[in-house]
Amino acid sequence: MDKLVTLWEGSGLYNLELGQVVMVAVGLLLLYLAIYKKFEPLLLVPIGFGGILANIPEAGLALSALDQAIEVGRPAVLEQLASALGGSLDSQASVDSWRTSLQQMMANGATAEQIASAKAVANGSGYGDGLLYMFYTVAITSGIAPLIIFMGVGAMTDFGPLLANPRTLFLGAAAQFGIFATLFGAVLLSSMGWMDFSLNQAAAIGIIGGADGPTSIYVASMLAPELLGAIAVAAYAYMALVPLIQPPIMRLLTTQKEREITMTQLRPVSKLEKIVFPVLLLILVALFLPDASPLLGMFCFGNLMRECGVVERLSDTSQNALINIVTIVLGLAVGSKLMADSFLAIETLGIMTLGIVAFGIGTTAGVLMAKLMNVVSKMPINPLIGAAGVSAVPMASRVANKVGLESNPHNFLLMHAMGPNVAGVIGSAVAAGVMIKYLG
């Protein structure tokens, strides 16, 4: 009978908490969006599944060995942990209150040595780091996964349209206003007392407006790892929603006549120019903003492999096999941050709202900048391509192309929109560098 009770007490059903049920439902929702609605399935399938895995009761897949020992350890282990942490447990209290008081000891000033010895206790009593926790440590804490993905993105990007018309870089710059306006919005919300965001957290939320998954994850992991789950989910979900968010704003801000503007054909770009470009960009980054060099360095490296033409195999690997492997690990690792205690907070709602505002403001700024450039310069610029300044390659370009075709069925804007589109990638990486420099 005793054994039966132990089995029951070890079952998922017995230990299930309400928060975990809700989070599993969130994971299922993400899977639904990815599979049936085709929302960035490459990322949202691993993230959603990782979210479900992370919330399996008692398994502790997303916890470190120490957290796991505290969550599920036997009373004897808990006592050992308490002594390792230099505290004592109230012998009258229940085991559950022991666990909370141990967590408090961890949070409130346990020294590095005490934590190390507690870790040794946990390892000694047979607890190991959870699978998702290890993925998270290897892929995201180290910063490696977003950087490798950025290299792959570099290897997939053709800078030809940008090189043919460098002024479209200004459109990519303008669209980054979405990032900083959102940062200010988050700060405003917390100064009015509605939410509670620090400046670091506000910056990490703002970067959602860059519409660039790896950049968002990289910045969030550096400035506000506690919000990473919500930020990554918001970034990828809204990237999938670009075709719904952008067109109304674009139509609102432009007249029929402006949407019909045809642009002059792009000049051909020589191979040498394409080879020199990543090197030039890298030199500028090194000179002016070394803090952006992890992101843009990998990006330039990927692009150089693509354009130089002598390392086909490396370029092929980084844009196919490698990026796919890393995407799986990254998705699961992000899923590990979808735990009830950190995700089910009013702040997550704030992040979701601010994220969509960020996309809207970025689009607006891009379109307005394009209209301004149209007034100033002789060469006609269709304001619709300004909206592509919010990276989200190549989705945003396709949207600009589609809205352009609605007004003039012979006006193909796709290649013209690719210029500001890739400029947006550079712009958001630069913005990320500034934030890391300022706050890191």
Next chain:
Amino acid sequence: MQDPELLQEGLGLMALGMGFVFVFLAILVFALTFMSSVIRRFQPAPAPAKPATKASSAAAATAQDDEKMAVISAAVHRFRTKKRR
């Protein structure tokens, strides 16, 4: 208390960040324009360059063909003269 300070810092970061992004990308625009003009001066117009190489290879091919022609006709000639004997 602390709130106006946070707000001010947010505003500062917004101005600084936006300004820097613009300045950096403006420098990039100038660098790109300069780079392209230099490259196009020393390696004039990529489009005509391709036909030129093609033309030269085509010319080489015809030269080769002429040589082959000569060899083949010589061989045929020899063969025929041999047969006549």
